[in-house]
Amino acid sequence: MVLEGVVATRRAGGAAFTLTIEALRLEAGSLVAVTGASGTGKSTLLDIAALARRPDNATVMAICGTDAAALWARGAKDALATLRARHFGYVLQTGGLVPFLSVGANAALAQDLAGRRDAAHLVALAGTLGIDDLLARMPASLSVGQRQRAAILRALAHRPALVLADEPTASVHPDMAATILALLADQARQAGAAVLLATHDAPAARAAGFHEVPLQPGPASSRLPALLPA
Numbered sequence: 001m002v003l004e005g006v007v008a009t010r011r012a013g014g015a016a017f018t019l020t021i022e023a024l025r026l027e028a029g030s031l032v033a034v035t036g037a038s039g040t041g042k043s044t045l046l047d048i049a050a051l052a053r054r055p056d057n058a059t060v061m062a063i064c065g066t067d068a069a070a071l072w073a074r075g076a077k078d079a080l081a082t083l084r085a086r087h088f089g090y091v092l093q094t095g096g097l098v099p100f101l102s103v104g105a106n107a108a109l110a111q112d113l114a115g116r117r118d119a120a121h122l123v124a125l126a127g128t129l130g131i132d133d134l135l136a137r138m139p140a141s142l143s144v145g146q147r148q149r150a151a152i153l154r155a156l157a158h159r160p161a162l163v164l165a166d167e168p169t170a171s172v173h174p175d176m177a178a179t180i181l182a183l184l185a186d187q188a189r190q191a192g193a194a195v196l197l198a199t200h201d202a203p204a205a206r207a208a209g210f211h212e213v214p215l216q217p218g219p220a221s222s223r224l225p226a227l228l229p230a
């Protein structure tokens with residue numbers, strides 16, 4: 001993924017907040033943690049990276065060789081949805097699993113949407129995450145830590161190029177947070193996926209091997225400084 005000169009504005013009432021991404025290039029195996037206090041724009045940045053929010057401006061917005069800026073410009077919503085399903089995996093704060101599907105069915109759905117069904121890969125990945133005995137369970141019957149492992153399974157099951165993780169450890173105990181972040185980092189690296197993590201917990205992210213990029217807050221705005229590949 002390459003983002004350059006991307007600007008996004010959020011407006012509420014008379015107030016506006018502007019995020020500027022100078023340059024962000026994520027390659028296979030990149031582990032990048034965007035950090036900042038509450039309200040500095042971490043979620044806005046992930047929304048932009050996830051193609052869930054239309055930018056005001058984008059010099060470059062390339063996802064696995066596709067010009068996403070051009071797709072936004074011509075309102076190609078189906079093509080944007082296809083890009084998302086094929087190339088992105090998501091880990092949200094509380095899992096974001098479909099509540100009426102089992103853990104295994106959640107992961108299989110991600111594979112189906114991406115057009116990459118691979119039951120053997122799903123089971124093997126569940127084994128490395130330590131949840132192969134939970135595949136038939138419903139998300140509501142899991143502990144928070146188990147749910148986040150299931151979310152990592154769902155995020156990686158379809159072999160995405162990029163995993164977006166928004167505060168994936170905010171609701172787990174600090175010891176479990178370290179384990180979850182390490183699992184996410186290890187599994188993504190092994191799969192050759194890049195991870196873009198948003199977190200307020202910079203030390204935990206660094207400990208798991210993430211390269212930290214702090215958002216630079218300004219008046220009613222934030223800036224992500226240029227990050228070139230490590």
Ligand SMILES: Nc1ncnc2c1ncn2[C@@H]1O[C@H](COP(=O)(O)OP(=O)(O)OP(=O)(O)O)[C@@H](O)[C@H]1O
Binds near residue numbers: 036045
């Ligand atoms: N729905 C919204 N409409 C308008 N402005 C919003 C909206 N949500 C957030 N904002 C503003 O955008 C800015 C960035 O918010 P964002 O949620 O991206 O920050 P964050 O760093 O993810 O915060 P947190 O860590 O609390 O989740 C904030 O200053 C906020 O006031």
